[in-house]
Amino acid sequence: xxNELTALGILFTEYYYWSTVVFMFxxxxxxxxxxxxxxxxxxxxxxxxxxxxxxxxxxxTFFLFGWWIYFAFPNGPWxxxxxxxxxxxxxxxxxxxxxxxxxxxxxxxxINGVFWAAFLLFSWTAASIVSGSVIERIKSSGFWILAVLIxxxxxxxxxxxxxxxxxxxxxxLGYHDAYASxxxxxxxxxxxxxxxxxxGARIGKFSADGTPRxxxxxxxxxxxxxxxxxxxxxxxxxxxxxxxxxxxxAGDGVFFSATNIYLAPTTLSGITFNFLMSLSGGLMAxxxxxxxxxxxxxxxxxxxxIAASAGNDLYHPIQAMFIAAITVPIIYKMHYWVERKxxxxxxxxxxxxxxxxxxxxVVVAGFMLWGYPSSPNPDYATINPLxxxxxxxxxxxxxxxxPGFIFASLLKKFDMLRVAPExxxxxxxxxxxxxxxxxxxxxxxxxREYLNSNYRS
Amino acid sequence: MSTGNFEDWTGNISEIGAxxxxxxxxxxxxxxxxxxxxxxxxxxxxxxxxxLKEELEKWGNKEAMLKIIDKEDPEFP
Numbered sequence: 001x002x003n004e005l006t007a008l009g010i011l012f013t014e015y016y017y018w019s020t021v022v023f024m025f026x027x028x029x030x031x032x033x034x035x036x037x038x039x040x041x042x043x044x045x046x047x048x049x050x051x052x053x054x055x056x057x058x059x060x061t062f063f064l065f066g067w068w069i070y071f072a073f074p075n076g077p078w079x080x081x082x083x084x085x086x087x088x089x090x091x092x093x094x095x096x097x098x099x100x101x102x103x104x105x106x107x108x109x110x111i112n113g114v115f116w117a118a119f120l121l122f123s124w125t126a127a128s129i130v131s132g133s134v135i136e137r138i139k140s141s142g143f144w145i146l147a148v149l150i151x152x153x154x155x156x157x158x159x160x161x162x163x164x165x166x167x168x169x170x171x172x173l174g175y176h177d178a179y180a181s182x183x184x185x186x187x188x189x190x191x192x193x194x195x196x197x198x199x200g201a202r203i204g205k206f207s208a209d210g211t212p213r214x215x216x217x218x219x220x221x222x223x224x225x226x227x228x229x230x231x232x233x234x235x236x237x238x239x240x241x242x243x244x245x246x247x248x249x250a251g252d253g254v255f256f257s258a259t260n261i262y263l264a265p266t267t268l269s270g271i272t273f274n275f276l277m278s279l280s281g282g283l284m285a286x287x288x289x290x291x292x293x294x295x296x297x298x299x300x301x302x303x304x305x306i307a308a309s310a311g312n313d314l315y316h317p318i319q320a321m322f323i324a325a326i327t328v329p330i331i332y333k334m335h336y337w338v339e340r341k342x343x344x345x346x347x348x349x350x351x352x353x354x355x356x357x358x359x360x361x362v363v364v365a366g367f368m369l370w371g372y373p374s375s376p377n378p379d380y381a382t383i384n385p386l387x388x389x390x391x392x393x394x395x396x397x398x399x400x401x402x403p404g405f406i407f408a409s410l411l412k413k414f415d416m417l418r419v420a421p422e423x424x425x426x427x428x429x430x431x432x433x434x435x436x437x438x439x440x441x442x443x444x445x446x447x448r449e450y451l452n453s454n455y456r457s
Numbered sequence: 458m459s460t461g462n463f464e465d466w467t468g469n470i471s472e473i474g475a476x477x478x479x480x481x482x483x484x485x486x487x488x489x490x491x492x493x494x495x496x497x498x499x500x501x502x503x504x505x506x507x508x509l510k511e512e513l514e515k516w517g518n519k520e521a522m523l524k525i526i527d528k529e530d531p532e533f534p
Contacts, residue, residue: 061494064487141501141506144498428523430512
C-alpha cells in the first residue's frame, strides 16, 4: 500500500467483494419471501424464523471453522496430500479481524473479511436451499443443526476440493465448475433429498393410493417477487465467483484480467452474456413445460442459470441458453417422477431446481469443455466428461445426499427432526396465533367496557 | 495506557498490525465463541421442546384440532 497503483488494486479488490456481499444478501431476502409465500398461513412465522436464524448460526460457525476448512482441505486431506497451512483463515488468527499490516499474511489481512463474507453468503445460500424443501413440519432445532452442517462444513469441503485453484478434484479429475452448479447447487439439492427421506411428507400431501396432491403457494405474489430477488442476488453470486484483477500472463510479460475461481481468465462481460441467456433459456422452457405456471416458470429461470453455471465462464451465450432450455424440462419431469415414485415431498422443488439442474450442469460442462485447461497450471488434468461426472457424483451424492440422510436420520432417532402430527395440523405458529387472539379479545373487551362506562344507551 | 497495541496513528501504519483491543486474547475469544454457539443450540432446543409440549397439552386433542381445521387459520377454538 506504499504506492497509488498497488493501493488502488488492493482497495478495488476489497470494495469488489464487499459489493458482491450486498447483492448476495438479496438472495436471502428472496429465499425468505419465497418460503413464506410457499407456506400456509398457519406456518408463516415459523418458516420465516427458520430461514432467518440460519444467518447467525452459519455466520458464527463459518467464522469459527468453515473458512479454515476451505483453505486447509484442498488435498482432501490425505487424498493427495496433508492438511494445508492456512494461517490467515484460522479463527484465532490476527488476520480474522481489523488489520493494518502489509505482508504479514501475504496480503490476506486487507481482503480476508470481504472474501470470507463472499463465501459466507454462499454458505447461507446452501443452507437456505435446504430450508425451502422441508417447510411446515421440521423442528427448528433439527434444521439449524443441519444448516450448520451444510453451510459451514460440507459445502466448504466440496469447495476446497473442486472450487479451489489447487483442489485435488481440479488437479486429478480436471473438475470444472466455475459458477458452482455442483459446488453449491448440486450439493445443497442432494443434501435436501437426503433430509427429505427420513423427514417424510406433510400430512395430506399424498392420497391413500399414493397420488400426490398440490399444496400450492399461499401467496404466489410473494413467491414470485422472492424469486426475482434471488435472480438479483445471483448477479452478486456470479461476480463473487471471480477474482477481479489478476496477472494471467504465463512466462514473461504482464496481462491483467478477471479470472474465475481457478485463476483462469474470464471476463465480466462474457459471464453477463451467459447469465442472461441461460436465465432466458430457463424461463422460456419453463413456461412451455409448465404451461405458464408462474411458480415453475420462475423456478425454471433459476434452474436454467444453474444448469449453465459450471461452464458459463467459457460458453457461447446461445450454448448457455440451450443448455438451460434443455435441462429445465428434464428436471421438471424428474421432480414429479421422484415425487410420485418415492413419495418425496419437496415443498418448493429445491431438489430439482438446484440438485438435478446442478448435477446436469456439471456433467454437461465436462462434455462441452472437453480438453480445455482446468487451471493455468499445465500439470493439472484437463476438463473431461468422466472427471466432471465423478465430480457431480461427489457433489450431489457423497457430500450432499449422504451426510443429509445420515444426520437427518440421527436427528430423527433423537426426536429432533419432525414436530408431532398434532402440531403440524394445528400449525407451527399456533402459540403466536393463540396469543394474538387472546390479545385481540382482551382489547375488544376493554373497548366494550370503555363504551359502557362512558356512554349512556 | 491503551487497550490496543498502539497509541497514535503516527509512524509506519503497516507495523501496527491488528487494531482491535486486547490483541493476544484471540484463543480465549474463540473458545468463548464456541461455548456461546453451542449453548445457543441447547437453549433453543430446550425452549422449542417446552413450547411444543405446551401446545400439545393445550390443543392437542381431537376436538380442538377439528375446530382449528374447520376454521382454517388462524382462529383459535
